Amino acid sequence: MQALLRISDVIDALNEWIGSKTAYIVMAMVAIGFVNVIARYIGRFIGTRLTSNAIIELQWYLFSLMFFLGFAYILKHNLNVRVDFWYANWPPRRRALIDFAGTLLFLIPFCILAIVVTINPVLFSWGRLPNGSWGTWEVSPDPDGLPRAPIKSMIIVAFVLLLLQAIAQAIKYLAVVTNTVRAEQAAQIEEYHAPVVE
Numbered sequence: 001m002q003a004l005l006r007i008s009d010v011i012d013a014l015n016e017w018i019g020s021k022t023a024y025i026v027m028a029m030v031a032i033g034f035v036n037v038i039a040r041y042i043g044r045f046i047g048t049r050l051t052s053n054a055i056i057e058l059q060w061y062l063f064s065l066m067f068f069l070g071f072a073y074i075l076k077h078n079l080n081v082r083v084d085f086w087y088a089n090w091p092p093r094r095r096a097l098i099d100f101a102g103t104l105l106f107l108i109p110f111c112i113l114a115i116v117v118t119i120n121p122v123l124f125s126w127g128r129l130p131n132g133s134w135g136t137w138e139v140s141p142d143p144d145g146l147p148r149a150p151i152k153s154m155i156i157v158a159f160v161l162l163l164l165q166a167i168a169q170a171i172k173y174l175a176v177v178t179n180t181v182r183a184e185q186a187a188q189i190e191e192y193h194a195p196v197v198e
Contacts, residue, residue, distance in 0.1 A: 001180045004171045011168035012076055015161060019073025022066050029062040053142040061151045068158035072165035096176035103170045111163035118155050125149040 036055050043050035074080055082088070087095060125138040126149045138148040174180075 001175055001178065005175055005180075008168040008171040011164045015072040015076050015165050015168075018069050018161065019076070022069050022073070025062050025066045025069070029059055029066065032059045032062065052144040053140070054144045054146055057140055057142070057146045061146065064151055065154055068154045069161070071158050072161040075162065075165045075169060092176060093179075096173040100170055100173035100177055103166050103173065107166045108163065108170070111159050111166055114159040115156055115163070118159070122149070122152050122156055125152045 032055060036051050036059065039050035039055075087098065090098075127135045127137040129135050138152075140146055140148060
């Protein structure tokens with residue numbers, strides 16, 4: 001179990017690092033939006049177009065990227081919304097058992113299914129044709145639009161990271177259920193001392 005917990009720690013560290021970088025994506029998205037608005041108004045004033053669809057789409061792509069890279073981070077920090085008022089009052093071991101079962105039966109299969117059904121549309125976006133040959137990649141239909149393939153590929157990246165984090169969480173839940181970790185470690189592992197209840 002200790003070896004599995006070390007694997008879980010590596011996955012946690014990866015998703016913590018990636019999740020912490022989303023703050024920079026937010027700042028870039030806000031800055032691009034601000035510049036776009038200013039350029040639009042100045043352009044109207046001087047009678048010249050100073051903005052393009054590429055800038056608008058870049059803002060949308062960064063917004064999507066922020067969510068894609070945040071999925072696993074949210075799961076790691078137990079920030080997903082829980083609506084079960086019984087769950088909050090259960091002891092850590094019972095909560096860990098429910099979380100373990102839910103992760104194994106629902107979250108992990110969902111991530112695998114999402115990756116599988118996304119592969120072909122992403123490959124098509126990169127230019128893979130039904131006959132197996134390669135054509136041009138998908139580009140936005142808007143004038144001056146950005147290519148769609150890179151942002152569509154991030155869907156697979158997001159679900160791979162979420163799958164890895166789900167596996168890490170399942171390991172930690174199992175450690176709590178089997179009493180492999182002490183009570184204070186269990187509280188630290190899953191923040192069972194402060195569940196989010198809505």
